[in-house]
Amino acid sequence: xxxxxxxxxxxxxxxxxxxxxxxxxxVLACAVLASGMAMLDGTxxxxxxxxxxxxxxxxxxxxxWVVNAYMLTLSALLLLGGAxxxxxxxxxxxxxGVVWFALASALCGLxxxxxxxxxxxxxxxxxxxxxxxxxxALVRTSFRPQDQARAVGAWSGLGGVAGAxxxxxxxxxxxxxxxxxxFLINVPLAALVLFAVRHVPESRAEGATDKPFDxxxxxxxxxxxxxISFALIGASGDSSKAxxxxxxxxxxxxxxxxxxxxRRRNPMLPLSLFRSRLFSAANVMTLCLYAAIGGLLFxxxxxxxxxxxxxxxxxxxxxxxxxxxxxxxxxxAGDLSRxxxxxxxxxxxxxxxxxxxxxxxxIEPGAAYVTEVLPAVVVLGLGMSLFVAPLTATVLAxxxxxxxxxASGVNNTAARVAQMLVVAALPLAVxxxxxxxxxxxxxxxxxxxxxxxxxxxxxxxxxxxAVFIRPRPASWHEDAGNxxxxxxxxxxxxxxxxxxxxxxx
Numbered sequence: 001x002x003x004x005x006x007x008x009x010x011x012x013x014x015x016x017x018x019x020x021x022x023x024x025x026x027v028l029a030c031a032v033l034a035s036g037m038a039m040l041d042g043t044x045x046x047x048x049x050x051x052x053x054x055x056x057x058x059x060x061x062x063x064x065w066v067v068n069a070y071m072l073t074l075s076a077l078l079l080l081g082g083a084x085x086x087x088x089x090x091x092x093x094x095x096x097g098v099v100w101f102a103l104a105s106a107l108c109g110l111x112x113x114x115x116x117x118x119x120x121x122x123x124x125x126x127x128x129x130x131x132x133x134x135x136x137a138l139v140r141t142s143f144r145p146q147d148q149a150r151a152v153g154a155w156s157g158l159g160g161v162a163g164a165x166x167x168x169x170x171x172x173x174x175x176x177x178x179x180x181x182x183f184l185i186n187v188p189l190a191a192l193v194l195f196a197v198r199h200v201p202e203s204r205a206e207g208a209t210d211k212p213f214d215x216x217x218x219x220x221x222x223x224x225x226x227x228i229s230f231a232l233i234g235a236s237g238d239s240s241k242a243x244x245x246x247x248x249x250x251x252x253x254x255x256x257x258x259x260x261x262x263r264r265r266n267p268m269l270p271l272s273l274f275r276s277r278l279f280s281a282a283n284v285m286t287l288c289l290y291a292a293i294g295g296l297l298f299x300x301x302x303x304x305x306x307x308x309x310x311x312x313x314x315x316x317x318x319x320x321x322x323x324x325x326x327x328x329x330x331x332x333a334g335d336l337s338r339x340x341x342x343x344x345x346x347x348x349x350x351x352x353x354x355x356x357x358x359x360x361x362x363i364e365p366g367a368a369y370v371t372e373v374l375p376a377v378v379v380l381g382l383g384m385s386l387f388v389a390p391l392t393a394t395v396l397a398x399x400x401x402x403x404x405x406x407a408s409g410v411n412n413t414a415a416r417v418a419q420m421l422v423v424a425a426l427p428l429a430v431x432x433x434x435x436x437x438x439x440x441x442x443x444x445x446x447x448x449x450x451x452x453x454x455x456x457x458x459x460x461x462x463x464x465x466a467v468f469i470r471p472r473p474a475s476w477h478e479d480a481g482n483x484x485x486x487x488x489x490x491x492x493x494x495x496x497x498x499x500x501x502x503x504x505x
Contacts, residue, residue, distance in 0.1 A: 060427055081132065097129075225417065
């Protein structure tokens with residue numbers, strides 16, 4: 001057993017670990033396995049929704065909460081999780097996150113009804129808020145400076161492989177041992193992470209202990225997101241009147257959050273970031289783009305299984321071309337934006353993705369995969385491949401280099417909030433409620449409306465880019481536009497946490 005070597009309170013552990021050493025391989029394995037847990041969970045839960053609905057005999061509103069309970073706590077605590085790692089130690093925070101995530105996953109797998117599953121998913125999101133920034137932080141701080149670029153590239157590439165395997169593994173688990181195993185599989189994965197983490201050096205951010213945690217901000221953000229979600233989901237069901245009060249409470253919490261963050265000396269979300277028109281525009285685009293992505297990836301697996309008769313494995317692998325295209329093409333899109341500026345890819349990419357969304361109107365009863373489903377998925381993947389890397393680079397270009405990590409964390413959180421809100425709002429917007437998701441005719445009608453709505457969000461993002469994103473921003477500094485990056489930008493769930501440094505969201 002190799003002992004854990006603690007670092008001083010800096011961003012590097014005693015000069016760092018060599019990537020090609022035995023210890024370096026353990027560090028890399030720990031980081032990949034940790035991020036792979038969260039990635040697998042995000043990949044397969046949407047695919048499992050029809051099966052969950054049948055087995056637990058529950059409504060669409062409960063299935064929405066199965067998705068959103070996780071996204072709510074993850075979104076509200078993501079920035080706080082990164083700050084916790086800087087303060088008490090990234091290795092320690094990762095261990096807490098892994099144990100928490102595994103225990104919550106076990107509760108998900110043992111859930112006897114929808115209420116228990118929703119509660120366990122909320123707990124799982126807390127673990128995810130510690131895992132998501134923690135795995136990359138280990139790679140960024142554990143290796144020697146000369147090995148960091150290759151280590152991040154290896155982490156990103158292996159993470160992409162995990163993302164590609166996820167649909168196969170998740171679909172096989174749902175159709176085979178059962179949906180409970182998409183959660184229970186996290187327990188042995190967590191055990192592997194805990195075995196590997198013994199070899200990881202500890203690190204902290206210098207001066208982080210001088211900054212208090214913004215617990216009040218995090219709580220207000222959680223209440224805001226919960227209230228709005230409850231109102232949107234409840235409005236489409238039998239409890240529409242009862243949803244009014246939580247909605248008003250959520251809005252009040254949102255106003256209080258802005259006031260608190262404005263007055264606080266060390267806020268979780270510095271509102272001064274939004275003084276940059278470029279930063280604000282990039283985050284408006286992020287909200288539109290990831291709401292559209294989240295809406296399509298929420299509805300498509302259900303449509304494929306309920307209307308076209310796919311099993312879970314077929315539905316999960318149907319969207320695999322998106323992951324493959326992003327792994328292969330996103331780096332080229334990043335190079336293009338560095339040569340010609342971000343405007344062209346940030347206009348063309350959403351428009352192409354919008355065309356993919358409209359092609360999904362052809363995914364209806366009797367549609368063949370090769371002639372109807374595959375073209376829509378491929379066009380969507382091409383559009384996403386074109387805009388993910390330039391979008392994250394634009395976020396970095398909008399602020400000074402010293403606040404790039406914070407800005408990208410805010411951008412990552414915005415993407416997850418967008419996906420959470422669209423899952424809450426989309427069924428209401430397309431007239432889907434109760435158990436109508438199990439009716440092929442009702443679902444097919446709703447899916448067509450959802451595809452058109454998501455296409456509209458893509459077009460709105462393209463319009464925002466055309467108006468607000470300059471061909472080459474004056475603040476396009478070295479780290480944003482000119483430094484070679486790793487080979488893949490897997491931003492299906494959210495943009496990278498450190499644009500220009502890591503590449504997997």
